[in-house]
Amino acid sequence: MKILVTVKEVATVEDEFEIEGTEIADQYLGADLNEWDDYAIEEAVQLQEDGIADEVVTVTIGPEDCEQTVRQALAKGADRAVRVWDDALEDVDLLDVNAKTEILSAVIEAEDPDLVLSGVQAGDDSFGATGVSVAENLGFQWGAVVNHLEHDLENGLASVRRELEGGVEELTDIELPAVLTIQTGINEPRYASLRGIRQAQQKPLDVQTLADIGVDESAIETELELTDMYEPESESDATFWEGSPDETASELGELLRDKGVAQ
Amino acid sequence: MTDVLAVADHRRGELRDVSYESITAGRQLADETGGDLHIAVISGTVDDFADKLNRDGVDAIHTVSHGEEFNHDVYSQAITQLYDELAPQYVLTPNSVNGLDYAPAIANELDLPVVTDTIDLDNDGETLVATREMYGGKVETTTELEGDAVITIRGAEWPAAEGTGDATIEAFDADIDEDAIGSTVNGFEEVGGGDVDISEADLLVSVGRGIEEEENLDLIRDLADALGATLSSSRPIVDNGWLPKNRQVGQSGKVVTPDVYIAIGISGAVQHVAGMKGSDTIVAINTDPNAPIMDIADYAIVDDLFDVVPELIDEFDG
């Protein structure tokens, strides 16, 4: 079977930063593979190592800059990558769920996988909606927030656990083809080996425009407009203990003794 | 086209709190648009649920009796049919694990924009302004949209609706196509049992990703020993397999209410805070003075945990 993994490079922000308009100023931003996608990649690679998947393909929406992140997924064992980018995407402030759905659906239709793994959410904008939206759009089945997947998919069924709130897991069977959104903790993502990193440079990374995948520019227009970004007003009424570590530690020690929770 | 349709959340026979909170959010929106507030309650003991949901501000409750537990295909079908019937402007769902299992699907099917995890909503009669967080709570953003939308709301942001309402309660005869149901729920399992129950502790020393390496965890263990405290953690520590699941505080772990909760190298993401905000006294040790944990901390030390924790151990061991 063939597995497709959606991979996003997310922006990370330093502790101290400044906002310019509706964005964080560039110099305070870093880039990383989305935490949740790392687990999705690992799950796919393990299915390949178990002989269940024959091919693992990643798909990313992003500019050339994010190829390093895409190569990370290849270094961990994915076979090849598709990256979709277009001049039309360059000026978009907010690529909303519907736009991502159109783009990813077009790639998935062309690739025709049996299983699509995405992350529960992206660590930067935390919409948490794309995987399920894509599934519905393609007529695939789906499951959100999956933290266990049985590796016996040959009979066309994914047996999963969905992690609900409060330490309760739902045991669910989902027909394939399906999109599963993968929760952190489902496995232990590997570090790429040096050999893997070297091999990743040779693996195919296919760059496609909207026209290449047959998506009309109008499909990425959004009804949503990002109008403001600000640091939330601190609601903190905390007492900030100041001083050297031994001074602050003794303040805390005093508090714990006062409260009678430690001697 | 000015009505609001809010969908209730329930599990294993109980309505979840966010169901009552979405009545408050939905009523506020409906007042702003000049429409009615409809509530949909799907599967389970819907008549009993409907009585409970009949609180101040609800105009109509639509029950869909089909199966016991949540199934996203049943929810999607029922809600899209209700949408066709009622033509509301907004469909409001909880941003719960189950909410995220159907809200994006109905948005796609109905060809509507979807805005998830909102913490504030404001409609001036034409434009909806939705407030959400980004970058793990470091910033807030406003997103504007006109027209219909599917919106999910974060739990515990709106107060629960109270009082007794005089809503009409009607069974909605949804036409559920069994062939279109592609997933089957076989059961539930409670996880996170075992040797300790962190929710019983008076003093919790809780460690987060700031600890960086598994080896460093010994430092926090030593602190817990010195203080006679119980050790707990944020999610990444459990995800990494460094501590068992029964030590995890938060939305998908345990809810704790100790006398004192010491958060060490924990940023205070909403899913973590959901599990510890009821603690009597919260102390944060964090290098970042702007970390969201500071919003709920009573006391804070803005410093490196690797400098502060050894001193604290000395205080009690020395």
Ligand SMILES: Cc1cc2nc3c(=O)[nH]c(=O)nc-3n(C[C@H](O)[C@H](O)[C@H](O)COP(=O)(O)OP(=O)(O)OC[C@H]3O[C@@H](n4cnc5c(N)ncnc54)[C@H](O)[C@@H]3O)c2cc1C
């Ligand atoms: C569906 C879902 C369910 C979830 N359920 C839970 C849950 O139940 N519980 C939970 O905790 N999370 C949960 N999460 C994850 C949550 O969103 C966060 O990712 C997580 O809580 C972050 O953990 P953290 O604060 O330890 O790490 P980070 O957010 O990475 O924070 C680390 C903190 O350590 C500080 N730090 C770094 N170095 C030092 C140092 N040397 N000294 C002092 N401070 C330092 C940093 O300033 C930072 O504030 C869930 C997420 C999802 C999507």
